[in-house]
Amino acid sequence: MDIVGNLLLGLGVALSPGNLAFCFVGALLGTMIGVLPGLGPVATIAVLLPITFSLPPEGGLIMLAGIFYGAQYGGSTTAILLNLPGEVSSVATAIDGYQMARQGRGGVALATAALGSFFAGCVATLLVALCGPLLIGVAMNLGPADYFSIMVAGLIAAIAIASGSVVKAIAMILVGLLLGSVGVDINSGAQRMTFGFRELSEGIDFAAMTMGLFGIAEILTNLRNPEHREVIATKINSLVPSRSDIRRAAPATVRGTIVGSIAGLVPGAGASLGAFASYMVEKRVSRRPEEFGHGAIEGVAGPESANNASAQTSFIPLLSLGIPSNAVMAVMVGAMIVHGIAPGPLLMEQHPNLFWGLIVSMWIGNLMLVIINLPLIGIWVKLLTVPYRLMFPAILIFCAVGAYGMNMSYVDVLVMAAFGLIGFGLRKVGFELAPLILGFVLGPMMEENLRRAMLISRGDPTVLLTRPISATFLLIAAALLLMLILPAIRKGRETIFAEDET
Amino acid sequence: MTGQPAGETGAKKSGRAPWQAVPTDVVAGLVLLLFAALSMVATQNLAFGSAARMGPGYFPKIVSGLIGLFGLAIVAMGLARGRLPRSADTMPGVPWRALVMIMLAMAFFAATVEQFGLLLSGFGTIGLTSLAATRVRPLEIAVFSLVLAVMVTAIFSWGLGLSLPAWPNFG
Numbered sequence: 001m002d003i004v005g006n007l008l009l010g011l012g013v014a015l016s017p018g019n020l021a022f023c024f025v026g027a028l029l030g031t032m033i034g035v036l037p038g039l040g041p042v043a044t045i046a047v048l049l050p051i052t053f054s055l056p057p058e059g060g061l062i063m064l065a066g067i068f069y070g071a072q073y074g075g076s077t078t079a080i081l082l083n084l085p086g087e088v089s090s091v092a093t094a095i096d097g098y099q100m101a102r103q104g105r106g107g108v109a110l111a112t113a114a115l116g117s118f119f120a121g122c123v124a125t126l127l128v129a130l131c132g133p134l135l136i137g138v139a140m141n142l143g144p145a146d147y148f149s150i151m152v153a154g155l156i157a158a159i160a161i162a163s164g165s166v167v168k169a170i171a172m173i174l175v176g177l178l179l180g181s182v183g184v185d186i187n188s189g190a191q192r193m194t195f196g197f198r199e200l201s202e203g204i205d206f207a208a209m210t211m212g213l214f215g216i217a218e219i220l221t222n223l224r225n226p227e228h229r230e231v232i233a234t235k236i237n238s239l240v241p242s243r244s245d246i247r248r249a250a251p252a253t254v255r256g257t258i259v260g261s262i263a264g265l266v267p268g269a270g271a272s273l274g275a276f277a278s279y280m281v282e283k284r285v286s287r288r289p290e291e292f293g294h295g296a297i298e299g300v301a302g303p304e305s306a307n308n309a310s311a312q313t314s315f316i317p318l319l320s321l322g323i324p325s326n327a328v329m330a331v332m333v334g335a336m337i338v339h340g341i342a343p344g345p346l347l348m349e350q351h352p353n354l355f356w357g358l359i360v361s362m363w364i365g366n367l368m369l370v371i372i373n374l375p376l377i378g379i380w381v382k383l384l385t386v387p388y389r390l391m392f393p394a395i396l397i398f399c400a401v402g403a404y405g406m407n408m409s410y411v412d413v414l415v416m417a418a419f420g421l422i423g424f425g426l427r428k429v430g431f432e433l434a435p436l437i438l439g440f441v442l443g444p445m446m447e448e449n450l451r452r453a454m455l456i457s458r459g460d461p462t463v464l465l466t467r468p469i470s471a472t473f474l475l476i477a478a479a480l481l482l483m484l485i486l487p488a489i490r491k492g493r494e495t496i497f498a499e500d501e502t
Numbered sequence: 503m504t505g506q507p508a509g510e511t512g513a514k515k516s517g518r519a520p521w522q523a524v525p526t527d528v529v530a531g532l533v534l535l536l537f538a539a540l541s542m543v544a545t546q547n548l549a550f551g552s553a554a555r556m557g558p559g560y561f562p563k564i565v566s567g568l569i570g571l572f573g574l575a576i577v578a579m580g581l582a583r584g585r586l587p588r589s590a591d592t593m594p595g596v597p598w599r600a601l602v603m604i605m606l607a608m609a610f611f612a613a614t615v616e617q618f619g620l621l622l623s624g625f626g627t628i629g630l631t632s633l634a635a636t637r638v639r640p641l642e643i644a645v646f647s648l649v650l651a652v653m654v655t656a657i658f659s660w661g662l663g664l665s666l667p668a669w670p671n672f673g
Contacts, residue, residue, distance in 0.1 A: 167579070171534055171572040178541055178565045185548075185558035192558055193544040216604065223600040223634060389635040394650055396604065396631045397624055400611045401658050405666055410612035417608035421601070428596070429530035447561040459554030 003129045006356050013357030014364050019062045022055065023361050026063035027368045030070020035077050035380045036391060042327045042434065043214035044071035047395065049207045049335055050402030057339040058354055062361040064335055068328070069365040072311065073373060076113045076304060077380055081106055089272040089307045089326075092279040096292060096299030103295050107239040110377055112249050112297060113304040114370050120257040120305035121366035124312030127261055128359055131313075132348065135320040139345035144452035145463050147321070149470040151446050153477040154323050157266060158438055159484070166484045169435045172426070176439020179204055181447060199411045206334040208403050208416040209440070213433050215399045216420025219392045221427055239374060241297070249301035252282050260306030264313030264325070272326065274310030275303040312362060319343055319355065322445065327434035330441040527580025534573030541566035600634035607631040619669045620659050624651035 013019060029051075034044040048067050052060040072090075079085040080097035093113065100109040142150075159169035182193045183203030194200040241249065256278040263274030282302040283292045292299050314325040322344035324330040336343050341351065348355045373380070403416045423433055457463035465471045541562060551557025607630035614623040628647040632638070659668040 167572065167576060168530065171569065171576065174565055174569045174572065175534070175537055178537070178562060178569065181562045181565070187556075188549070188558045190548055190558040192548060192562060193541060195544060216608075220597065220600060220604065223597050223636075389632070389637075390646060392634070393628045393631040393646070396607065397611075397628050397650060397654055400608060400627060401620065401624070401654055401666070404611070404615055405658060408665065410615065413608055413612040413615075417605055417612075420608075421605065424601070425533070429533060430526050431530060447556075450561070451556045454553045454556060457554075459552055461553060 003126075006133075006352075007129055007360060009352060010356030010358075010360030013058060013353050014062060014360040019059055019357070019361065020364070022059045022063035023066040023365050024368055024372070026052075026066025026068075027070040027365050027372065028066075030067035031074045031077075031369070031373055031376075031380060032070070032383065033395075034071035034074020035383050036074075036386075036395070039215070039218060039395070041068075041071040041075045042210070042331055042437070043218050044074060045328065045331045045335075046207070046210035046214045047399055047402065049210065049331070049338075050406045052335065053207070053338060053406050057341055058357055060339050061336065061341070061354065061358050064332065065358060065361045066365045066368065068311075068332065069362070069369050070373075071328075072308070073114065073117070073369050074380070076117075076307075077110060077377075078384075080109045080113065080300070081381065081384065089275045089310075090303075091272075092275040092303035093300055093307070095279070096294075096296050099293065099295035100297065100300065105295065107377065108241050108245060108297070109300050111239040111374060112241055112245070112301050114374055116249065116253040116256065116301045116305040117308035118366050118370045119253050120260060120307075120309035121312055121363055123257050124261050124264070124309040125359060125363040127313055128315055129356075131265075132316055132320060132355075132359075135316055136345045136348055139320045142321075142469065143467065144449040144456070145467050146469040146473070147449040148446055148453055149464055149473040149477070150321060151323055151442050151449070153473040153480070154317075154325065155435075155438060155442065156477040156480045156484075158326060159435055160480050165430065168431050172431050172433070172435040173439040176436040176441075177443040177446065179209075179436070180440040180443025186448075187451070199409070199415075204440075205406070205412050205415055206338060206440070207406055208412040209419045210331055210334065210437060211399045211403055212416040212419025212421075213423035213436065215395060216416065217423030217427060217433065219395060220420065220424040222388065223392065239377065245297050249297050252298035252301040253305045255281055255285070256302035256305030257309045259302075260309030261313045263306065264310035265316060266325070272307075274306040278302040278306035308366070315359070315362070319347055319358075320345055324438065324441060327437050330437045333441050334437075525580040525583060527576050527583060529580075531573045531575070531577030531580060534569050534576060538566045538570035538573055541569070597634075603634040604631055607634075615666075617671060619667045619671060620655045621651055621668050622670055624654050 014023070026048075029048055030044060033039060033047055034041060039047070045064070045067055049064075052063045052067075054060075055063060075085065075090045076093055076097070079090040079094040081101050083094050083098040085091045085094045097106075097109045097113070100106060155173050159166060159173065178193075180203075182200055184190070184201050185192050191201060256274075259278045259281055260274035263277055266273065279299060279302060282296075282298045283289050286292065286296070286298055288296065311328075314329060317323050317325060318329055318333065322333070322342065324333045333343055341347065341354065399416060400413055403412045404410060406412055426433060426436075453463055454461070463470075464474060545559045545562045545566065548559030548562070549557030550559045550563060553560075607627045610630055611623055611627040614626065618626075625647050628650050629643055632643040632647065655668045659666045
């Protein structure tokens with residue numbers, strides 16, 4: 001199989017008029033919801049999930065790719081204009097992006113972010129097409145013990161990036177693992193933790209749960225805080241970067257793309273690692289490090305390119321190993337499973353159309369952002385000024401109808417509401433919800449791989465340490481954990497401030 | 503480093519419930535212990551099996567045991583820290599009204615959408631959620647709910663072609 005042939009196959013799928021339209025609608029809706037303050041990319045994708053369920057798998061996933069890009073872009077927009085990064089990966093962007101906006105250069109920052117992302121997306125798409133098949137070859141040789149250890153390392157790496165308490169993040173992963181095991185056990189047929197509800201025997205509905213945890217819980221949290229957002233730069237003066245802007249941003253974009261592409265390959269780390277690493281690289285190589293934090297354009301171009309490159313290349317571990325690297329990817333995996341597609345090494349062989357179609361649509365979704373969304377920036381900025389008292393009922397009814405419409409079942413609406421309540425409560429006492437989603441998605445896979453590994457080794461747990469790949473990943477996990485916990489003990493009190501109440 | 507925006511602080515301070523003096527981490531740990539206890543009860547009849555032949559209870563029981571351990575650790579952390587009172591360490595207030603209205607709205611939607619149809623049920627749901635806001639403007643809510651209900655019906659029932667009935671059906 002050659003790359004050109006594969007990409008052409010993908011182009012054929014992605015460029016069919018229907019799929020192109022799905023991608024377009026997805027990117028548009030994703031930006032529209034993603035730009036609403038207080039709704040990060042995870043919440044955006046969660047809220048829009050049900051819409052894709054009525055489509056065929058290819059169309060649904062392609063629309064999801066559009067939504068994904070729209071949501072990411074919406075996240076960068078709020079990071080730049082409101083200093084409200086929707087998730088960790090755009091924290092770095094907010095530092096200098098917001099300062100640029102305050103200086104009246106918000107338009108330039110947004111354009112730089114979009115163009116930098118597009119460049120990174122192009123490079124990373126090629127990389128995925130090149131490396132994906134190679135890694136899939138490797139993945140075929142991995143045993144269940146290896147998978148289990150890679151997932152453990154991935155989960156630990158994911159919380160390494162998150163802010164806040166490490167202990168609480170691990171606790172949330174465990175809760176996610178537990179929730180993931182609700183339903184009929186596939187091996188014995190026993191009902192597990194269904195509390196007698198027949199509706200739970202197929203497990204907790206993923207979409208209803210994510211909508212509750214992210215959509216509804218976020219609204220409840222926001223309602224607690226009175227409106228105190230400050231819309232900076234409601235007027236976007238100019239989108240066009242000056243020549244000196246380009247001269248400074250272009251090399252930063254290239255560096256960001258390289259850094260981000262590598263970071264995306266690390267299972268578990270993903271986009272946020274790329275963005276932070278790139279910000280540090282830019283600050284290091286810059287001849288004007290003092291400008292960072294005061295509106296340096298490199299500080300937007302680098303992390304935004306890195307963020308996007310990582311998002312794209314993190315599809316390599318996702319599609320070849322089936323391991324999501326962050327909450328956004330976990331939601332994507334959940335959505336794929338709902339569509340009846342299990343991401344993993346077999347995906348490319350069994351559904352080549354879908355695999356390559358998805359990869360190419362990621363790129364097209366990116367392109368659409370540049371050609372549709374940049375001219376529409378004015379509208380998105382207007383959306384920021386809609387009062388919250390009108391916005392949250394709209395989001396809530398959208399969630400309710402979406403949850404109901406998935407299976408035409410009122411139970412899903414109640415499940416969503418319940419998780420809204422649970423999510424709100426957990427957030428109130430200082431838990432983050434992203435690790436929970438990761439655990440929920442990985443739980444069944446981890447259990448199955450552990451079961452198989454133990455069956456093969458006849459119950460000998462040392463198999464996890466005697467297989468070289470498995471041992472390597474467990475070592476990495478242990479090292480990461482030590483690195484995380486040691487400073488946490490020393491300055492335990494500071495971590496309290498890391499939990500932001502936005 | 504002001505925890506709460508000005509204007510809110512005064513009103514909330516005076517009305518603090520006694521349980522709000524409890525360190526957040528203690529509550530957080532107790533929540534985990536509750537989860538662990540619930541899942542222990544729910545999985546008590548599931549076979550544990552052995553490592554080589556994991557029963558349906560093996561994985562959930564181990565995980566809930568771990569959750570319990572983390573719960574204890576977090577309670578201990580909270581108690582150790584609780585000696586140094588600071589607003590960020592203690593329980594924040596709860597927006598009861600928003601909580602109740604939104605849960606009520608979701609329950610209303612779940613209960614009525616099949617018979618009342620999306621237009622009516624949506625109108626009621628939006629109206630109820632709007633009451634969660636701190637200041638209520640009746641006219642605005644009525645008009646807004648109507649417009650939004652029509653929009654949602656147009657998108658989901660007529661546009662996306664989901665088999666969601668728009669009109670009431672008491673058959």
